[in-house]
Amino acid sequence: MLTATLHFLELRRYFADHELQEPFHTTVAKLTEIWHCTPRYSKLIIRKLCGLGLVQWQAGQGRGNTSLLTLVGDFDNILLRESKLRMEEGNVTEAMELMNRFGGYETKERFRNWLSEQMGFSTRTVLNTLQDTLQFPVYRKIFTLDPGRVYYAFDCHVAGQLFNTLVEYNQEQRKVVPCIAHSWECSGDAREWIFHLRKGVMFHHGRELTADDVIFTLNRFLRNPGAYEASWMFQDIEGIEAIDSRTVRIRLQEPNYLFLRFLCTVQASVVPEDVMRNKGAEFELQPVGTGSFRMVRLDEGICSLEAFQTHFRGRPHLDRVEILIFSGVESGYFGEPDWTVVMSSHGDTSQKHRKVLGDGGGVWLDVETLFSCCNLLVFNQDKKGVHNRLLFRQVLDHIIDRERIISELGEDRIHPAYGFRYQEGGQVKGAESSPKLDDSQLISLLAASGYRGEIFRLAVGSFHYADALWIQKQAERYGIKVEVEVIDRIEEGEGGYMSSQHDARLFGSVLGNDEVSELQMYLQKNYLLSAFDQPTFEAVNDQIRQILREEDEGKRQHGLAALEQILRDTTAVLFLVHKKSNASHHESVRGVSINAYGWLDFHTIWFHPQGAHRKLVH
CATH class of the missing domain: 3.40.190 (D-Maltodextrin-Binding Protein; domain 2)
Structure with a gap:
């Protein structure tokens, strides 16, 4: 039906000046031009449309004579009906393409209102x-639902509905609670962990989960760390073994007091060994879990x-x-x-x-107000250029006026960012801003930085394109040439997100209210690693090692604050604005x-x- 409808819509759009039920002259040659097909196939289409009651056709006599065509079907109602049908069948892209191609303003509004009601x-x-x-x-599109490979917040959320982890982190109670594992033990030095698995945990394809699936899940990160961006969380594992089908022992090389928290992350979700081996890469969009x-x-x-x-x-x-x-x-x-x-x-x-x-x-009841996203500008130290110089980054930091971004772009941009998380009262400790510089001072410092008109190549995800364009326009006022390229992660392939062709990347970080998501920013390759020169990289790693070996949570928080200060001191990363997310329900x-x-x-x-x-x- 859709093919016949499409042919009618193309015909009606071409002859838009002709009234319904009013015959007019045309030729088979004209129809072949409209439909881009042979004369023989054009005649088949006309017979099909006549049978559906969409047109009437009176063939001309003799070669070259014109025929009479009468348009009978109501164009707008047919378009609306077919677009609704596609949508009800779940063919969302097809429905939207049909409406965008043929719909006028009023028909699009009728379709939009109908969709809103659904x-x-x-x-x-x-x-x-x-x-x-x-x-x-x-x-937004869904890129992958393999929990070991998820990157975007929405992909993580959907994967979290499809899979379960050994243990979970309760945000309200701020403690780890059972999930697939109903109980666990830890040695005094936090190096050996034993997990006892629930009976009767079933995968969606009907098989019961066993210790072998847990071992397979974690071994993915150990045997092929380059393929999984979250492999850093499990690099301390020295050995994994099944004591029996429902008991798993994990030994670590060094004490790690956050290891249990790492096992709460979506990336640590248990996957079925048999399905993973059979499906391979197809698993990313055909996931099977226990969720x-x-x-x-x-x-x-x-x-x-x-x-x-x-x-x-x-x-x-x-x-x-x-x-x-x-x-x-x-x-x-x-x-x-x-x-x-x-x-x-x-x-x-x-x-x-x-x-x-x-x-x-x-x-309506408010659930909570979340400052869930912080926009970041991350410089690429893996590429040589003027952005490697501290003075150039400091100038760019002054040029980007956060308050103006908020006032001019508005929407969900709420507060200037001085760190990953918004803190009541504004600036975090140690984030005192430098005195504002006037234009002549900035131009003088820019010249001193060695900038000579080179193109500054900025990669940005599509969600933050408006912010990138604002920075581009503002930088041009000072003679900095910024080239913005939208690159969503899926297009980057195995090389990671940050391309060697870009000087910086603008993206948003969504941090949970916990330590793990913050450490992830420093250790996972698609976040901040490219921003560190060798001295910064060593300073960050030394600080992280201390955090992982620290049993006291308060002292770990001090360590995380010190990490953030390193970013501010080196301007390796510029914190831009916090975005707000409200959640309400009836x-x-x-x-x-x-x-x-x-x-x-x-x-x-x-x-x-x-x-x-x-x-x-x-």
Whole structure:
């Protein structure tokens, strides 16, 4: 049906000046030009369209004579119907391409309003059973769901719904709690760890998890560290063995008081050895885990999750989660969301959630306000250039006026950044700003830095493109030529994110409220490592070794503060602005829990039937 519809839409658009039900003259030759096909195939298409009641055709007599064509089908309604059908089938990209290609303003608005109504919570009848579904849009693609390879916050979040770790970190209690392992022991010197696995932990493909899967998971990082950016967390492992099918012993080369916390990260999620060996690279987009949801569909337009009925903690309350992927659409495309939806502004630059909260529509409850993202400018010391010089970096630091970025770009940019995390009252200790310099002073210092008009090549992820353009424009005022290139990580291949062709990279860091995510910034190759010259690299590594061997958490926090000060002193990294993420939910939504990535955990959400006006979809 779509092919015939497409042919009709192409025909109607070409003959847009002709009224419906009014015959007009044309030729088969003209149709071949419109459809880019042979005369014979054009005649087949016309017969098909006539059979569907979309056109009427009266063939001309003799070679070269014109025929009469009558357009019967309502262009806008047919386009709207087909776009809705594609969307309902989960063919999001196809539906959007169809609407963007043929839709006028009014039709696009009708489609947008219809889409907005579909978002949120609905109850559908499937095989005579009510099925609770949460559907919501995201404006980013999913790169990988292999937990060992995840990089972006949203990928980490989705992987966290599909997999489980040996142990988990409870953000509220600030302690490690059981998960796949129901119990564990540690030697006095923090070098030997023994984990006791739960019975009956099942993978989505129906096999029970054993100690061999845990060993296989960790050995991935040890045997091929270059393939896994999180391998630094497990570099201290000296040996792993299965005492029996449900007991694992891990020995470390040196004491590491954060090792248990490393095992809580999404990257340490246990994967099934048999599936990994069979699927290889396909596992990244066809994941099989033990999580409370299992993957049923993933393509460029949709990610569909279903409740895992036999999850060891009990099945989720939700039956299905549908994530519609609009990676080529601006955030804020949709109208106001259905009032039963759980809303988070994470990544939503439209800020429409604020209007919803203000306009009412029931009682909305704030979960928390998160300063979840800090924009960073990271210089590439692996490449030779003027950016290697401290004075040039200091000049650029002065040129980038954080307050102006916030006032001019607005949206979710809230505070100037002086460190990874926002602190009430503004600056962190040791981050005192230098006196402001006027333009003549900056131009003089720029000349002294050795800058001679070279192109400063800046790589940026698509999420932070506006910030990069602002810096480019501001730098041009002082004669610095900045070339901005959008490079999302998936395009970089095995070489890592930072290309040898770029002088710096602008990206956002999303840190959980814990030590591990901060250490990750220094040790994982796709974050800050390229910013360190040899003396800085050695100073950072020495400080990290002390942190890992320190049992007292307070002293570890002092060590992390010292690491951050190294970045400020060397201007190896420029902290730009903090971005804010609000999370709110309607009173009918229960079991709301916000994870370290600023997203909602799907496992615990449920909807109170007396408070929510459910959308019944049959």
